[in-house]
Amino acid sequence: MIKQAIIPLAGLGTRLLPITSVIPKELLPINGKPAIEYILQECIEAGIQKVIFIISDKKRNIKNYFYKDSFYKKIIKKKKKDKRIKFEYKKIKKYKKMIKFVYQNKPLGTGDAVLKCKNFIKSSHFLMLLPDDLIIYKNCSLEMIKLHKKYKSSIIASKKVNKKEVSRWGIFKIKKFITKNSFLIEDVIEKPKISKAPSRHAIIGRYILPKKIFTLLEKQRKGQGGEIHITDAIKKLIKKNETFFGHNFLGRYLDCGTMTGYINSSKEISKI
């Protein structure tokens, strides 16, 4: 049963500068609500009970957001009739209970971030969500957990992208399609050049990973762009015959990691 999720949040957010020099991108409101709350909501609806946030000292405000008890208590005392404040506080308290914070103070990449959670993962598999990737209309994590129950293996979310965009993503080499929307993965390549991309099927930020990935991450060298990539550890696991499925999710993808994408996300979510 997958009950734990990890969320890497220590990234610098350079694609959203200058605002991210003072506010973590995950706290920026999308249609009035911090981006991270959409991700937490997805986790809760997928049956996740514990979430590990990987933050950095520079992004302590993410922790502060969930630790404002005395602030809320004071305001609630003053504004006893304001139901909205009570509602927000209750929500924040619920989130706080399920979050554990770990630190990655050097931005060495997603693989390094995942490794920080090594001692806290209890079951054979866990869920990882990248907060830049919002998926609306369908709960992608829930869909993937169902698939995991069926196949008992690792799963990665996928979406077909334009050929000229492949170098922005991790890209799958597909072994074969098992159903209309799920396929066996033969290989993964982090941000390949157009000429080297084995397909147009990109990795999207939802992963069900096996605990054994930690052993590989401990030895993982820096890769593309000088970072330690989770994609490279996954590649090794596949070579060692670990089964990974790709899952073309059904919801709509929103990219919150760039300014254009962020603005568009607000527009799209306001239509729901």
Ligand code: G1P
């Ligand atoms: C990360 C992964 C990449 C994946 C992408 C999905 O890249 O390294 O494989 O396709 O997330 O959003 P990043 O967005 O951190 O550059």
